[in-house]
Amino acid sequence: MAKLTQDDILTYLEEATILELNDLVTAIEDKFGVVAAAAVAAPAAAAEEAAGPSEVTVTLTSVGGTKVAVIKAVREITGLGLVDAKKLVDSAPAVIKENIAPEEADQIKEKLMGAGATVEIK
Template structure:
């Protein structure tokens, strides 16, 4: 209990029992003060005593021992390392790409999905290009302006051929240089 809290509790105890001495009021406070629960002392009892024992053992580990425990569990349970701050879906896509890289691609297969990249733009048509990028990508006006000013930049990825050609034609009419890969 902090000092102001103790002071307030003592003054309350004195107002309740004005005739008792300071000693009596302090003993009164000790018997009526509720016990303070610590974060690690939860009130909910674990359902399984085995789990309770494991939790007790883990809570007594040092930081280095905890790191070793985590790495051991990851290796035994085959849990992949996820990048910090990354998306959870990104590691799932990586094995698929690795499998595709292992298999040789058929030489005669025609490309169906394209990437559209904004290379540069005419300064006079900047406002029109920003509005078009805003409509195409669904960005806010400020984000669209930042996007256009940071050219060259990838606009869309994995776009069907017809849609990519339409985007390229529209942007070229406005005065932008757009490349379809």
């Protein structure tokens, strides 16, 4: 039997009908004991898991020793007034921002940690 090249196989696949391709997939599954759906789904799931979360929440867990600096940072991040920012800081642990991009969350964490706070990203 002559050895088929990759181009020969691709040409066949381009010209085959859907029914012929379905029969081919079934024959391959039977011959080699594999399931085509699992082979396609596994890499997609692994890629999604490796990408990490698309939205995160930044939580102020502890104020630390410099409460005034943390209040200023919270005001800058959230746009709240002085009284509301103080209430938020006093109620720690408190959510600072929800459903934001991980990159933005990292920037917020850096600002708050720079002010002396302890921050958690979930």
